[in-house]
Amino acid sequence: MRVVDEEDYPSTPGKVKVERSGAMSRHLHRCFASTGTMFLWALFLVALTATYFSVHSFVNNTSRYFAASWGGLHWERQIRASASPRRPPGSAEGAGLSVLVTGAAGFVGTHCSLALRKRGDGVVGLDNFNSYYDPSLKKARRALLSSHGVFVVEGDINDGRLLAKLFDVVPFTHVLHLAAQAGVRYAMENTASYVHSNVAGLVSLLEACKDADPQPAIVWASSSSVYGLNDRVPFSEAHRTDQPASLYAATKKAGEEITHTYNHIYGLSVTGLRFFTVYGPWGRPDMAYFSFTRNILQGKPITVYRGRDHVDLARDFTYIDDIVRGCLASLDTAGRSTGTGGKKRGPAPYRIYNLGNTSPVSVPRLVSILETYLRVKAKKSVIEMPGNGDVPFTHANISLAREQLGYKPTTSLEMGLKKFVRWYLSYYGYNRGTQGFKNL
Numbered sequence: 232m233r234v235v236d237e238e239d240y241p242s243t244p245g246k247v248k249v250e251r252s253g254a255m256s257r258h259l260h261r262c263f264a265s266t267g268t269m270f271l272w273a274l275f276l277v278a279l280t281a282t283y284f285s286v287h288s289f290v291n292n293t294s295r296y297f298a299a300s301w302g303g304l305h306w307e308r309q310i311r312a313s314a315s316p317r318r319p320p321g322s323a324e325g326a327g328l329s330v331l332v333t334g335a336a337g338f339v340g341t342h343c344s345l346a347l348r349k350r351g352d353g354v355v356g357l358d359n360f361n362s363y364y365d366p367s368l369k370k371a372r373r374a375l376l377s378s379h380g381v382f383v384v385e386g387d388i389n390d391g392r393l394l395a396k397l398f399d400v401v402p403f404t405h406v407l408h409l410a411a412q413a414g415v416r417y418a419m420e421n422t423a424s425y426v427h428s429n430v431a432g433l434v435s436l437l438e439a440c441k442d443a444d445p446q447p448a449i450v451w452a453s454s455s456s457v458y459g460l461n462d463r464v465p466f467s468e469a470h471r472t473d474q475p476a477s478l479y480a481a482t483k484k485a486g487e488e489i490t491h492t493y494n495h496i497y498g499l500s501v502t503g504l505r506f507f508t509v510y511g512p513w514g515r516p517d518m519a520y521f522s523f524t525r526n527i528l529q530g531k532p533i534t535v536y537r538g539r540d541h542v543d544l545a546r547d548f549t550y551i552d553d554i555v556r557g558c559l560a561s562l563d564t565a566g567r568s569t570g571t572g573g574k575k576r577g578p579a580p581y582r583i584y585n586l587g588n589t590s591p592v593s594v595p596r597l598v599s600i601l602e603t604y605l606r607v608k609a610k611k612s613v614i615e616m617p618g619n620g621d622v623p624f625t626h627a628n629i630s631l632a633r634e635q636l637g638y639k640p641t642t643s644l645e646m647g648l649k650k651f652v653r654w655y656l657s658y659y660g661y662n663r664g665t666q667g668f669k670n671l
């Protein structure tokens with residue numbers, strides 16, 4: 232068994248060990264030899280780590296450069312052309328806006344972009360084409376926009392570099408922020424996507440807006456869902472909105488608070504629009520009117536939720552063209568942001584409006600209107616509303632929007648669904664004669 236020498240013991244930190252001379256010189260020699268070796272090893276490791284990180288960052292940057300779907304002179308030319316207003320000089324409506332529309336390949340985004348383009352404003356779209364619902368519908372919307380001269384950049388609002396570049400290339404006068412993770416019930420399945428888009432993405436966009444010179448005015452999509460458990464009807468902007476019933480609603484409410492902060496600190500002009508169950512052609516397949524239509528045509532059952540005590544659920548369904556008019560009126564009346572160089576130079580407007588239809592319709596009535604237009608009886612399964620974030624009814628008071636934006640919805644659910652069904656049948660190529668369902 233090996234006898235442990237005194238020198239093998241570690242010294243107590245901070246204390247010097249007194250040693251005998253012979254043993255000491257041996258020890259010193261060993262000690263220097265091992266320190267030198269250790270030093271060389273340490274040097275080698277540092278060099279290795281540094282090499283690793285520089286190669287890694289080079290590979291990262293290079294692959295990001297090659298993978299990026301944006302950038303370059305041609306891309307910048309496309310952005311500038313799309314962003315240029317085309318109103319005739321001296322036109323009564325003024326010089327025209329230059330609007331960045333986020334979520335441009337989405338339902339409301341596409342309609343607003345087209346409407347802006349048609350009246351001569353410049354529009355650049357931004358959309359990440361995620362797969363929350365069929366991306367081919369988003370691509371078809373992009374093709375429609377492109378045929379009207381609207382260029383849509385594929386990118387995410389969380390990409391600060393891309394946003395900075397866009398504001399670098401174009402001095403946007405307005406941002407119409409519609410990109411979001413939508414859907415009330417899906418918020419129970421994929422919580423992270425709501426935080427990613429509706430909270431982190433919003434902050435990323437506001438950061439870019441506050442740094443932009445000039446700062447744009449922002450109009451963005453909040454939601455009727457912020458009224459949550461409020462049971463005073465019709466819902467007015469003055470009612471409480473601190474009792475959300477879903478994570479979706481909570482992120483939209485958070486958005487209202489976050490935008491307020493940016494308005495307060497940086498002088499950004501902000502208008503939040505509380506949309507009430509928007510529907511229409513080119514709509515969202517995840518919404519009830521759309522999925523009911525698909526299932527009814529395919530002979531599949533639909534699930535109709537019912538409230539407590541067998542009370543029907545109801546929504547203040549609002550037709551897309553009415554919403555578009557509300558969005559454009561909001562842009563036109565937005566008022567300027569006041570900040571420059573990331574600093575507030577004076578107070579800027581902060582507004583919130585309900586954009587609804589003011590006439591709630593029950594879900595069973597929605598189904599029966601669809602049955603009439605589709606000429607097919609729905610296979611209904613009526614169940615009690617699960618605790619999934621839904622609220623029993625919505626009903627907008629739109630006095631404020633009427634007064635300040637001139638907002639006046641004109642489309643009944645019957646009229647609006649007729650237009651939707653007509654679009655649906657033509658888009659999916661449904662052939663009544665042969666009862667065939669192409670591409671459904």
Ligand SMILES: O=C(O)[C@H]1O[C@H](OP(=O)(O)OP(=O)(O)OC[C@H]2O[C@@H](n3ccc(=O)[nH]c3=O)[C@H](O)[C@@H]2O)[C@H](O)[C@@H](O)[C@@H]1O
Pocket residue numbers: 413414415453454455456506507508509517518519520534535536537544545546594621625
């Ligand atoms: O107003 C809003 O702010 C919200 O409107 C809709 O949310 P929601 O009103 O729940 O719209 P749908 O998903 O189309 O549902 C409409 C009604 O049909 C009911 N429904 C839905 C799905 C289903 O399978 N069965 C059913 O009875 C719902 O409970 C609800 O009462 C949108 O999906 C949200 O993105 C938007 O923010």
